[in-house]
Amino acid sequence: MPDPAIHIAGLTKSYGDVQALRGVDISIAKGEFFGLLGPNGAGKTTIINILTGLVFKDNGSTSVFGRDTVTDYRFTRSKIGIAAQELSVDWFFPIEKLLYFQAGYYGIEPKNAMNNINDLLSRMGLENKRGARLRQLSGGMKRRFQLAKALVHDPDIIILDEPTAGVDVELRRDLWQYLRDVHSNGKTILLTTHYIEEAEMLCENVAIIDEGKILKEGSPKALTQELGKAGITVQLNHTPADLVQYLAGFTYTQEKNRLHFVVKDPDSAMPKIIHELSKSDVHIQNIATSSSSLEDVFLDITGKGINE
Amino acid sequence: MNWVGLWTLTKREVGRFFSVYRQTVLPGLISSALYILIFGFTLEQRISEIQGVSYTLFILPGLIMMNTLTNATSNTASSMLQMKLLQQLPDLLTAPLSGFEIALAYIVGGTVRGLVNGVLVLLLGVFLIDLPVTDPIGTLVFIFLVSWAFSSMGLVLGQLAESWDQLAMMQNFFLTPLSFLGGIFYSIHMLPDWAQSLSFINPVYYMINGIRYTILGISDSSVMFSFWMAVFLTLIFTATAILLMQSGRKIKQ
Numbered sequence: 001m002p003d004p005a006i007h008i009a010g011l012t013k014s015y016g017d018v019q020a021l022r023g024v025d026i027s028i029a030k031g032e033f034f035g036l037l038g039p040n041g042a043g044k045t046t047i048i049n050i051l052t053g054l055v056f057k058d059n060g061s062t063s064v065f066g067r068d069t070v071t072d073y074r075f076t077r078s079k080i081g082i083a084a085q086e087l088s089v090d091w092f093f094p095i096e097k098l099l100y101f102q103a104g105y106y107g108i109e110p111k112n113a114m115n116n117i118n119d120l121l122s123r124m125g126l127e128n129k130r131g132a133r134l135r136q137l138s139g140g141m142k143r144r145f146q147l148a149k150a151l152v153h154d155p156d157i158i159i160l161d162e163p164t165a166g167v168d169v170e171l172r173r174d175l176w177q178y179l180r181d182v183h184s185n186g187k188t189i190l191l192t193t194h195y196i197e198e199a200e201m202l203c204e205n206v207a208i209i210d211e212g213k214i215l216k217e218g219s220p221k222a223l224t225q226e227l228g229k230a231g232i233t234v235q236l237n238h239t240p241a242d243l244v245q246y247l248a249g250f251t252y253t254q255e256k257n258r259l260h261f262v263v264k265d266p267d268s269a270m271p272k273i274i275h276e277l278s279k280s281d282v283h284i285q286n287i288a289t290s291s292s293s294l295e296d297v298f299l300d301i302t303g304k305g306i307n308e
Numbered sequence: 309m310n311w312v313g314l315w316t317l318t319k320r321e322v323g324r325f326f327s328v329y330r331q332t333v334l335p336g337l338i339s340s341a342l343y344i345l346i347f348g349f350t351l352e353q354r355i356s357e358i359q360g361v362s363y364t365l366f367i368l369p370g371l372i373m374m375n376t377l378t379n380a381t382s383n384t385a386s387s388m389l390q391m392k393l394l395q396q397l398p399d400l401l402t403a404p405l406s407g408f409e410i411a412l413a414y415i416v417g418g419t420v421r422g423l424v425n426g427v428l429v430l431l432l433g434v435f436l437i438d439l440p441v442t443d444p445i446g447t448l449v450f451i452f453l454v455s456w457a458f459s460s461m462g463l464v465l466g467q468l469a470e471s472w473d474q475l476a477m478m479q480n481f482f483l484t485p486l487s488f489l490g491g492i493f494y495s496i497h498m499l500p501d502w503a504q505s506l507s508f509i510n511p512v513y514y515m516i517n518g519i520r521y522t523i524l525g526i527s528d529s530s531v532m533f534s535f536w537m538a539v540f541l542t543l544i545f546t547a548t549a550i551l552l553m554q555s556g557r558k559i560k561q
Contacts, residue, residue: 015561052402055561074310074404082402088395092324104316105403149399 003066005030005157005188006051011060013046013212020046022212023060028190028205030065030156033183035203036192037298043212044192045085048161052082064157078106081155083146085162089134095145096121096130099152106153113152120148123178140171147178157188164198176202196295206294210302220294225264227297232261232270234277235286246276266291314409317400321417325383332383332421333428336375340429343371344436358495359526365440368433369520370492373454375429377512380422380455381462381483384414388466389475397559407554411463415549418459419452426451430523439523446522446531453538454515460545467552467559486512496528511541 006028013021021043028034036044049055051062053073062069064076090098096117103113121127124144129137137145143163150158160179164172179202183189193199199206200220207217216223224230236257250273252261263269266289277284325332348364355363391397400410430447433439441447469475490512496504507513518534521527527534553559 049561052398053560054398054401056556074406077402077404080402082398084395084398086395086398088399090394090396092327093320101316101320102399102403104319105310105313105400105405107310107312107404109312 012058035199035206037199038209042209081150082159083150094131230266231290233288234259237283317413372429374487376422376426377458379425380418380459383421384418384462385466411550411553419455422455443522450519457542460549463549
């Protein structure tokens, strides 16, 4: 079995009396789109900063493709491109020059970085701004530049720390599409977010983190199936007496001719319900499903909303 | 060793101060020219020669040294603090660069600025007042060593400082007095005994007298002692800067 792209085991970190991480275990496979979902202050950025060498860990281990991020930092850092939450400011150089510098820090000479930089500037819609300073860019352009900087050395793993924080809806959707494209090229992506929708739409697997601990991990669908409570509401023309025997295997409530089923997975439960109802002499007038979201799961696990 | 990374960061550091040369190169040149004009045309007529040379010639090696060391120090100190405060430092700290490579690139950047400023003031002296440079190689060696030593010290200050105020305090209360009390404007023989003794513990005193000897052939201290003091300071400050960068103090949590 190949080494995971990122492996974190028993990671702890305290800032003075504040325990930021309390034994975090995460494993991210190569090519996976993984989300760390948690409220502000949950420990997401601390995990990323330890992985990339900005923060010293207290205990535990962190590795990238099987190699330790502390003892083998040149290898592990060369595999990671990071778009930090905080936008950096550099007023000395134009953005194209900044990309060349960034490539250089990763050991790529200008002549070898040129194609990638031209491609990134074009894809991020910054081609006409290559001579501009960062302060001359709009907020959205700065975010896109941040992403270009993370990708300039063509890393295998891309870490995005709250990439859409403070970004308008249109740009957020553009960035999501771009991230999907990057992921489809085989890149491993670790995304931290406190936007449930973002994690739900993009990530194959998510870990829910709160107060420095991973509370649950799995695919958004599996988590909502396991922990969420979806419902199917069926409106019948009448309710014959024999209906009860056919529905014995379901959890449901009845209010006159309206039945409300509580299910884990509406997609698989609905055909079964219809099949059972069809054994009785009833006509189905209407069916509505209400599916559980990751937000419900988060609420269920932590007892609070993600933005509380 | 990440040679491309080291070279890139060095280029950035050198390019950074050249891109704002009006703040980093011209001021030292202008203030030195003013010193020469004021002393040359006014005060010199009222001040007798010191150790056989005119007063304007006497102070010029000190001005070169002061320009060199203040520019070398402020290049690394301000660049490091700026990168910390403007969130640029994570770009370096998350790249496959060692603490040694980062420190070295910064130090070289500051050294280049110190050299450029020192040499420009030297040339100003040569063109304006026919400064006789008796040992040009020795002069360049002193300018280089002092640039390197104080560039390293600036990096230490920049890494430890948390605000511009702190950095200014370190420079104004430490570096500037050391420079002025190092004998830029006087020979220590003009001081009372107790003040002469104090000068002996001021490292800048040896730097100024060392370069004064290589330019004018006069000095209050032994030139070899000054040279070895410059080498000693260079080694101590360089080692401190590298070890501090490797420790991550004040830049990593």
